Amino acid sequence: MLTLHCPYCGIQADETELAAGGEAHLKRYGPGSSDDEFETYLFMRENKKGVHLERWRHAYGCGKWFLAARDTATLEVYGTYAAQTSEPPVEVKAAIRAKHPGWTWKEQA
Amino acid sequence: MSNAVSALNGKVAAGDVTVAEMGLQGMISLRGSFDAEDFVATITHLVGVDFPDVRQIVSNGERSVAWMSPDELLILCPYDQAVSLTAQIAEALAEQHFLVANVSDARALFSVTGPFAAEVLAKVAPVDFSASAFAVGEVRRTRLAQVAGAVWKEQDGSLRVVCFRSVAHYTFDLLATSAKAGPVGVL
Amino acid sequence: MSTRLQNAGRLIDRSKPVEFSFNGKRLRGYQGDTLASALLANDQMMIGRSFKYHRPRGVVASGAEEPNGLVNMGQGGYFEPNQRVTTQEVFDGLTATSQNHWPSLEFDIGAVNQLFARFLPAGFYYKMFIHPRPFWKHVYEPFIRQSAGLGKVPQERDADTYEHFYHFCDVLVVGGGIAGLAAALKAAKSGKSVTLIEQTADWGGRAVVDGVQIDGQSAADWVAATLATLGKMANVTIRSRTMAAGVYDHGYVLAYERLTDHISDKSGVRHRLWRIRAGHVVAATGAIERPLSFAGNDIPGVLLAAAVRDYVVNFGVSVGDRTVVVTNNDDAYRTALALKEAGLAVPAIIDVRPSGAGPIGQVAERAGIRVLKGKAIAKVKGKTRVTGVQVCLQAGEGSVLEEIACDCVAMSGGWSPVVHLWSHCGGKLTWDDDQAMFRPDAARGPTGADGKVFVTAVGSANGHLGTAAILRDAGLDATTNEVAEAAIEPVWMMPQGAGPKLRMKAWLDYQNDVKVSDVQLAAREGYESVEHTKRYTTLGMATDQGKLSNINGLAILSQALDAPIPAVGTTTFRPPYTPISMGAIGGAARDAIFQPLRRTPMHDLHEANGVDWEPVGHWRRGYAYPRAGEKVHDAVNREILNVRENVGLLDASTLGKIIVKGPDAGRFLDMLYTNLMSTLPVGKCRYGLMCTENGFLSDDGVVVRLADDTWLCHTTTGGADRIHGWMEDWLQTEWYDWQVYTANVTEQYAQVVVAGPKARQLLQSFGGDLDLSKDAFPFMTYVEGKLGEFDARIYRISFSGELSYEVAVPASQGAAFWQALLANGQAFGVMPYGTEAMHIMRAEKGFIMIGDETDGTVIPQDLNLGWAISKKKADYLGKRAQERSHMTDPKRWKLVGLETLDGSVIPDGSHAPAAGTNANGQRNTQGRVTSTYYSPTLKRGIAMALVLNGLDRMGQEIEFQNDKGGLIKARIVDPVFYDKDGAKQNV
Structure with missing residues (x-):
């Protein structure tokens, strides 16, 4: 059972205080988008054995959504960060690449 | 308001650790930008309590202000002051983007008092309640077995627990059962 | 025979005898005994029968690893099967019975299975019972269920109580042997918070049994001193009778504390499940001795060598008068010497190693023990008890050299480190050829949140078997009186060339x-x-x-x-280390706190009013309020007619209420709802729909504009938390630059629907400062003020089709308000009504219900709710999805009403069959019922259904399945059955 650090209230929260929210950094496509774009937005998800960027809500705590970079195989957590970003902060990327040289995430370099 | 009755009307489970519902309690939920101009000064002035730091609760007399999230405060006051204080806050912050709501009737407040009060909570919440990890003045929002709640410690070492009104019975039974089962002998 | 010795027994208190019973026999033991030692002291060697062949079985071990000694413990509400006699301490009044035999332990019919043992080999069940297929269900399984299985299922409710405890520490040390004690001391001295747990009641592990000297003092003294030191440290928590059941991700450990299993007084909490978050876990869990595989190694009286030693040293119990020791290592010699010292006979040590043991071998021989080197046991003699052993060459095929009479065999095949806790979370093992054991591979330990190894195995759990080596591994340099040992010789079969006959035994x-x-x-x-x-x-x-x-x-x-x-390789080590009780897993969650029950402020009043409850999520809502002697169904009909004719009250407090406020609140709600909410005038109400990004209808409710920048969104009962979370999700993670705050104020208000032709009169009877007249307070608006003495906000909205008000008062006033409504309403014939009446009345009006008309595949357009979908908006959640080809397909089923021709009620969920079959060979369908009721207003069955081309088939007949395999004819009609013009609600 995981623990994750909530970047908003500073609690090292127990998994039972959190709610998982799936993949992070999705780009929303609305009316006017192509079928392919919309399909990607709605259905296409990463399913990696390795580094995953994901959404969590501190549901039983401050109620805030945050993002986490976590290894789905080893459960190592490379960092948690605010949800109001389109990519992980530099230090989180560095922590990931220290363990996974050359790591990339979708279109992000 | 003579018709007003709290969720459990002051129910008590007495024992080595006593669990008591504390009756009607004024509670105001305030959301806003703590960084906004005059926000802190306005609230400090109106409520008469210093502004709390992250995860802290600050009290002055019968009023307290608790930090609930980066944009949310819980203000405690006597029940009969809640409506007017809510209105005063709304008026004072009128120029800002904020949300204030009287939630006095949506919650229940409990005291957990006695030598192993912290252990009573440690049986139901995934929180380190040891003295070094959970000090007087810290407020912790967490899970109490299967419901959401907030806990803080008073100067006298007793604990205060807030939960939603609809689960007041559950929370009371939970805490009373935990207290009745006795100490663990750790905290 | 096995018996109690005059002397010895470091764990028992001979001044405190206890009485207990086994299979009804009253027996005596001493405080400190395990049930195993107490039974052996009473010459109760045979304790149960094996699972498959029902062979007689006695204890083989002295600890948690015991496979044979399982008994039914306790009686009535305290009954529990499969308790291990080696870990169960005796107490006055303990009752135990043996299990897995019929009719008695001594004479068991199932034992006939062993005569057929050669016909019951591995995979027997798979091979035998696979054909013919129906035989499994009707013949084989009932028979196997009858004869197989260990223990009995408890028949009574568990009388014990249990609890959980969340605990946090820097270092958790598991195991109270010398390794654990040394590791705990080292960690504690560095200032870390340390928790030390030991599964038994006793500290020191094997070292104290074997009488090792540590730094010139006895192991027992060293253990006592170390424990005393730890006990005085404020940063150390110590618990015995507490077993680490499992190690999980990120330093999470479950520990199982047994509080009352060892005492007569069962009034306290029985088991406590510690839910520990440890920064680091030290597994000082010791090692387990391995049996040797020789014929007859399961006959009662064959035990592990160290167990025989434990029974003598710890409990003053001799398993037998004459014990033959058989071993492949030096440690078992200690058993021979301990027995000798207790005055018991050791006719021989059979050592498979041609060169025998190290210096301890000479000690044994000097003590007069015959040591047979390079030898093995060909076969153990005896049926329910060992009577002797046949000796052979280990290198041979089992030709008997001699037979030695004995009543106990002490065997040792070497030691296996207890690597379970190391392995639970992914720690890897390495094979140690020299010691013939799997041990933790320090380079491949389980890793935690920080990517670092968070479990350390120390002492014999880490493959160190000598005291000095164990202590060194745990961080303590100490001198001991140990002598060198000769190497173990791995023996997996005894004798090496054993033929089929021996291998089968x-x-x-x-x-x-x-x-x-x-x-x-x-x-x-x-x-x-x-x-x-x-x-x-x-x-x-x-x-x-x-x-x-x-x-x-x-x-x-x-x-x-x-x-x-x-x-x-090994199989996977999974938690728990030894079985833990279901009670411990459940903890205190039973009865009133099994799960939360959410109550409205009027809950107790409903209860007193004889309500028939309906669970809605964790809420209880009144389904109906039957009167004395009245059937629920009749009550529902009565309640409906009363709303239609007089006035009814519905507790609607559970409906979600969310305040949405801010400069961008209107824009936000326009994204959230399919219709326009930004244009709603202040003071007005509007019904709204919410969809998921899939386009499917997710929730509905009335939105009220309270102020220029403030809206109040009502949700369904089940939607309150979900929709609030949904709003926060979009506001926090997508439109985080929009200035909007939300607050879930669902529980702030008690809300009552006052519906019926006399609703206005009832509210007006309260007095107060509100003008409730038709013109001053029109449909779909709200007012706020004093209703009598109550602080009320009243919405004029209707879900029943009648003149209707929803009155919200502060929850604390809810009970008083409900009572006042009942009292004031007497003059108007008021009655409370429940959710079923509400459901039927809304169906009579053709209103949809989330969860009935919707099931996660239905879009608003299917329900003819196009009027609630704004054409002006460029975007809303779900809009793009509703443009997908499948969503705009004219063949999508549409909502219609149904009137059965014979007036009967169509079963819920019924389908309308169509001609032909689909690709899977199933009958085609052309519609399904979403809601169906008996309408007391119309005095006939009515239903709503989704039907292929439904809107084009008004007036046509269609057939739905009934629940007897036949069909019901119905006419497709407008779903609004009652008061189509709204004359009743707009008065």
């Missing part, structure tokens, strides 16, 4: 009756993976999870496959 897994021959058969049949072999033979699948059998079994498999042991 050489047990690996005692509890599941798996023998050497079974594993070899599995290998011959092609089972190469140890995991497959385990499941095929059931090796290690019993309640002891193969603590004694796994290594021996996989060694046999590796020989049979001609592959090295490390290449075969």
